[in-house]
Amino acid sequence: MNDARALVIGEALVDVVVREDGSREEHPGGSPANVALGLARLGREADLLTWLAPDAYGDRIREHLAASGVHVLTAPVHATRTPVAVAHLDATGAATYEFDLEWDLPATWDGDDVDPVVVHTGSIATTLQPGGAAVARLVEARRATSTISYDPNMRPALMGSPAQTLPVVDALVAAADVIKVSDEDLLWLHPDEAPDDVAARWATAGPAVVVVTHGGEGAFAVTSTGLRVQIVAPRVTVADTVGAGDSFMSGLIDGLWTAGLLGADRREALHAIDEGTLTAVLERCARIAAITVSRAGANPPTAAEVDA
Numbered sequence: 001m002n003d004a005r006a007l008v009i010g011e012a013l014v015d016v017v018v019r020e021d022g023s024r025e026e027h028p029g030g031s032p033a034n035v036a037l038g039l040a041r042l043g044r045e046a047d048l049l050t051w052l053a054p055d056a057y058g059d060r061i062r063e064h065l066a067a068s069g070v071h072v073l074t075a076p077v078h079a080t081r082t083p084v085a086v087a088h089l090d091a092t093g094a095a096t097y098e099f100d101l102e103w104d105l106p107a108t109w110d111g112d113d114v115d116p117v118v119v120h121t122g123s124i125a126t127t128l129q130p131g132g133a134a135v136a137r138l139v140e141a142r143r144a145t146s147t148i149s150y151d152p153n154m155r156p157a158l159m160g161s162p163a164q165t166l167p168v169v170d171a172l173v174a175a176a177d178v179i180k181v182s183d184e185d186l187l188w189l190h191p192d193e194a195p196d197d198v199a200a201r202w203a204t205a206g207p208a209v210v211v212v213t214h215g216g217e218g219a220f221a222v223t224s225t226g227l228r229v230q231i232v233a234p235r236v237t238v239a240d241t242v243g244a245g246d247s248f249m250s251g252l253i254d255g256l257w258t259a260g261l262l263g264a265d266r267r268e269a270l271h272a273i274d275e276g277t278l279t280a281v282l283e284r285c286a287r288i289a290a291i292t293v294s295r296a297g298a299n300p301p302t303a304a305e306v307d308a
Helices: 031-041 056-067 131-142 162-175 183-189 195-202 244-258 264-271 275-293 303-307
Strands: 005-009 013-018 024-029 045-049 084-089 095-100 118-122 147-151 178-182 209-213 219-223 228-231
Touching (some): 005 131, 013 056, 024 056, 031 045, 031 056, 031 118, 031 244, 118 244, 131 162, 147 162, 147 244, 147 264, 162 183, 178 183, 178 195, 183 195, 195 209, 195 219, 209 244, 209 275, 219 275, 228 275, 275 303
Parallel strands (some): 005 045, 005 118, 013 084, 118 147, 147 178
Antiparallel strands (some): 084 095
16 A cells, blocks of 8 residues: 555645734645645655645745645646635634635646545635535545545635535535544534534434544544544643644544555445544544644644654
């Protein structure tokens, strides 16, 4: 499986981080791009299908991703400007976002004949049009050969109301094999239900594994067979939470990959994942996220850092 690849589909952008004291930093980011970055730093072959412009911000993002081994796929069409997100941090390091972006997907790209072992998508890329519909079609087409993973990673400022967003989320939930979602996202989508109860319902709709992250409190997972696992998060000093969920997601993909549970031919085995395997995967995800929040920006760890 050394030549197996991950295909990550979604936005790459520049995160402008504005701290409570007014200081300002710029970091390449975007939820799917961060997942690709995390996978590459964990030693995986990661391709990113995204929508960048040939401008200074686009060049910065490409260089940042390439430095960690992410292959940004090239295509004959591209964006007119590279997306930007402004993250305003509060006293706890939690972020709220403002966006300036456009999103679409090329119809073809270099290497589109490669069948990845896993296809990951989520966040803005699945909901902002016209690209969102293209993502849904691509996920459906790849399901015959690849595990599908999904992180809704809600951005209400761009996605409209929960009622507008739910049909898109529900369709991707049904198409996905692995889901990682934050408790905050589930509370926005389903304010009258406990997040873990929503996850349990999702696990009956098609996915093999649904994981809910609870920030510094850890994570809960439920499988299609009804298995439930709860893990606690390591205690660390938080620099900020930018990219924490994305690094957890990359760890989840990496852990299931190591366990030999990715690829369409492993779908039945993934549905039958046992408690020990799932617990070990989640505990490593929590270590990965803890390292990420201990330093500024979306800066996920390498495999060597995680295992040290």
